[in-house]
Amino acid sequence: MRSPKAALTKLRRATLTQVETILAPALPSNLLQKPASGDHSREKIFPLYRTFWCWIWQVLQVNTSCREVVGQVQALFSLEDRGRVDEATGAYCCARSKIGLNLLERAFSATAVSAQRLAKATLGLQGRPLKVLDGTTVRLANTEANRQKYPPPKNVPKGCGFPLLKMVVLFCLASGAILAQATGNQFIHEVRLTEALRTFFTKGDILIADRAYGLFPMLAWLQSLGLDAIVRVPTGLRRVDFRKAKKRFRTGEGLFVWKKAGRASAFLPLTEWQALPDQILVRIIRVRVERAGFRSGQWTLVTTLLDEVLYPTHEIVAAYARRWRLEMCLDDLKTSLGMANLRCLAPEMVEKELLVFLITHNLLRWVMLQAAQEAKVNVERISFKGSLDRLRQWAQVLAQVSTSKRQAKKRAQLWQGLLRTLAADLVPERPGRSEPRAVKRRNKYPYLNCPRKLFRERPSRNKRRSRAIARKKAALN
Numbered sequence: 027m028r029s030p031k032a033a034l035t036k037l038r039r040a041t042l043t044q045v046e047t048i049l050a051p052a053l054p055s056n057l058l059q060k061p062a063s064g065d066h067s068r069e070k071i072f073p074l075y076r077t078f079w080c081w082i083w084q085v086l087q088v089n090t091s092c093r094e095v096v097g098q099v100q101a102l103f104s105l106e107d108r109g110r111v112d113e114a115t116g117a118y119c120c121a122r123s124k125i126g127l128n129l130l131e132r133a134f135s136a137t138a139v140s141a142q143r144l145a146k147a148t149l150g151l152q153g154r155p156l157k158v159l160d161g162t163t164v165r166l167a168n169t170e171a172n173r174q175k176y177p178p179p180k181n182v183p184k185g186c187g188f189p190l191l192k193m194v195v196l197f198c199l200a201s202g203a204i205l206a207q208a209t210g211n212q213f214i215h216e217v218r219l220t221e222a223l224r225t226f227f228t229k230g231d232i233l234i235a236d237r238a239y240g241l242f243p244m245l246a247w248l249q250s251l252g253l254d255a256i257v258r259v260p261t262g263l264r265r266v267d268f269r270k271a272k273k274r275f276r277t278g279e280g281l282f283v284w285k286k287a288g289r290a291s292a293f294l295p296l297t298e299w300q301a302l303p304d305q306i307l308v309r310i311i312r313v314r315v316e317r318a319g320f321r322s323g324q325w326t327l328v329t330t331l332l333d334e335v336l337y338p339t340h341e342i343v344a345a346y347a348r349r350w351r352l353e354m355c356l357d358d359l360k361t362s363l364g365m366a367n368l369r370c371l372a373p374e375m376v377e378k379e380l381l382v383f384l385i386t387h388n389l390l391r392w393v394m395l396q397a398a399q400e401a402k403v404n405v406e407r408i409s410f411k412g413s414l415d416r417l418r419q420w421a422q423v424l425a426q427v428s429t430s431k432r433q434a435k436k437r438a439q440l441w442q443g444l445l446r447t448l449a450a451d452l453v454p455e456r457p458g459r460s461e462p463r464a465v466k467r468r469n470k471y472p473y474l475n476c477p478r479k480l481f482r483e484r485p486s487r488n489k490r491r492s493r494a495i496a497r498k499k500a501a502l503n
Contacts, residue, residue, distance in 0.1 A: 044425040045086065046079040048417070048441070049389045052140040053133055065124035071099065071111055072121035078133075081122060085386040086418060089364030092118055123375060130381040137388035138203045144395035145201035145405075150341040151232060151331070154254075156199040158352040159223075159235040161216030162360070164191045165367045166376055175373040176211045185477040191368070191376065194219040195384075196226055197352045199234070199345075202391045202405060204355070204384050209377065217244060217293045227251055232331070234349045237261065240328050242284050243291035246302040249330055256346050259310065259326040266310055266326055275334055278312035307332060313343050351406065358410040359387055390414060394448065401449030409453050420444040 058075045061067045066074035080095050087094065092115040099118075100111040148156050166172045166189040178187030194216045196206040206226035208219040217238055229252035233239075240257040248255050259266060271280030285305045290296055309332050315323045327346055331337040360366040365383045370376045391405075394413050398405035424440055427433050474481060485493070 044429075045083050045421050046075075047429065047437075048421060048424060049082065049393075052389055052392045053136050057129070057133060057136065065126075066121070070117075070121075071103075072118055074125065077118070077121040077125060080118065081125075081382050082386055082389070085363055085383055086414065088362070089367075089369070089383075122378070125378065127374075127378055127381070130378055130385065134381050134385050134388070137385050137392060138198070138205045141201040141203035141388050141392045141395055142198055142205075144392065144399055145198065145203075148200055151337055151345060155228065155231050156345055156348075157205070157231050157233055158197040158199055158349055159194065159220060159233055159239065160197070160349075160352050160356070161192060161194040161219065161238075162356050163212055164193060164360070164365060164380070165189070166191055167369055167371050169371045171372050172376065176376075177213070179212065183476050186475060191380070192216065192219065193380070194223065195352075195356070196223050197355060199348055199351065201395060202351070202355060203388045207380070207384060209380065215293065217241075220244075221294065224251060227253055229253070232256060232345070234346055236349070240264075241291075241293070242286060242306065243294055243299065243302065245284070245308060245328070245330055246286070246306050247294060247298065249306060250302065254330045256327060256329045256331070256342055258346075259328050266312070268310075268312075271310075272307070279334075279339060280310060281332060282308055282310055284308050306330070309334075311339055311342060313339075355387075359383060362411045362414055363387065390417065393417060393445075397445040397448035400442070400445045403449055403452060407452040407455065408448055409451065412451055412453075413448050416444065416447055420447075 058078055060074060066077070072080070076099075080099070083098075084090055084092070084095050093113075096111065096113065096115050096118055100113070103111050147153055166176055168188050172189040176189040176191045178189055190212045192210050192212045192214060194208045195204050197203075198205055206223050208222040210219050215238075220239075227233075227248075231253050233248060233253055233255045235255065235257045237258045237260045239245075239255065240260045241263070245255055245257075266282075268274060268278065268280055270282070272283055274280040283305050284307075286302060290299045294302075309329050311325075311327045311329070313325050313327070315325055325343070325346070327342065329337075329342055331342060363383055363386060365380075368376055368379050370379045390410065390413055394408045394410070395405055397413075398408055420440065420443075424437065427437050427440065429437075472484060
């Protein structure tokens with residue numbers, strides 16, 4: 027018969043479907059060690075190790091409730107005959123709040139590094155690393171603390187709407203991992219948030235971004251950091267006349283001199299604005315984009331990659347066309363993982379919850395990269411949602427195999443089977459596929475556009491018909 031100590035040792039190492047045995051190799055081995063003193067130093071139901079992986083499991087279940095996590099832990103303890111676990115979620119939520127922000131930031135950085143190690147080298151543009159910048163907003167729980175730090179839009183009635191958090195992410199185009207993030211409220215421009223990511227830029231990177239970054243201050247600032255950029259010229263802010271080009275390469279392409287404005291930029295600190303050069307040389311490319319079945323469009327790109335021999339036009343255009351991959355990455359986070367609505371009630375917990383989502387995303391990208399490497403396929407053809415579903419299903423099977431050395435071969439076979447399954451179900455190649463930002467399904471209920479105590483529900487159809495008949499009768503009389 028197994029001793030109580032051996033049972034307790036196994037229980038400490040197990041978490042729900044043992045998801046940590048699959049994903050833990052992407053993290054440093056000493057990251058989740060029990061601290062000698064302070065928070066998580068005592069042996070409880072939710073030590074640091076189990077709390078972290080329970081939170082990851084919670085996100086993998088598309089941001090399920092804390093109550094479901096507690097229910098799974100109850101079943102786990104019952105399996106090992108270790109006593110009863112209370113149904114309340116307070117212990118788990120308290121354990122989550124005690125996880126340090128610094129620990130989550132280190133875990134986030136480690137997952138990004140692990141994913142990048144498996145990525146293939148960039149093709150074209152001299153093999154330089156391609157990174158993408160973009161911003162998005164996330165809806166928060168409607169609490170007073172969240173509303174104070176992340177106020178809702180000003181165009182909604184008082185007492186309505188939800189707090190909104192704005193986030194700017196730095197995305198690696200080769201691995202699909204998110205490398206860094208900066209947050210603020212929705213009234214801070216995403217370009218200003220980008221300034222907080224400067225420590226994550228590496229000299230020699232090529233940044234790809236949307237129109238918001240196609241300004242003199244941003245291009246000059248990035249050049250001062252040793253980076254190049256490929257962005258779109260902001261519509262309406264700068265008119266491009268190729269007759270005024272300093273040097274023309276061909277129709278719709280040339281070198282231009284952009285001069286520094288007389289007024290300081292609102293996006294940079296005054297000292298950094300003053301340190302920028304008075305003018306910079308940029309290359310502008312106007313290209314017509316034609317796709318079968320769609321109306322033709324036109325891109326006007328500006329880049330600091332000036333040499334047309336080292337950086338051919340078609341490679342620059344192809345690199346910018348891949349920027350949409352980040353939009354799909356954000357959709358993976360907000361739709362497939364459920365990050366569109368964060369549930370924590372306090373701003374400090376919101377920051378931690380956001381990091382857990384990014385860690386989970388990078389862990390899934392790490393699994394996808396392994397599958398792509400084993401099958402020698404492009405990682406962009408492996409479905410994120412399909413990988414999420416299969417990981418949950420295979421984790422239940424892996425949890426039934428012992429962690430002993432005798433079962434190591436069986437576990438390795440199951441892991442290889444998971445990777446083969448991911449690589450076998452490839453997403454069809456859909457170059458230039460349109461992904462409109464629109465909702466097809468209509469909501470049958472009206473919007474709550476005033477406080478609940480003032481809201482008046484619309485009468486039913488029968489009542490409206492009866493009132494209309496009564497009004498007609500009154501008018502006839």
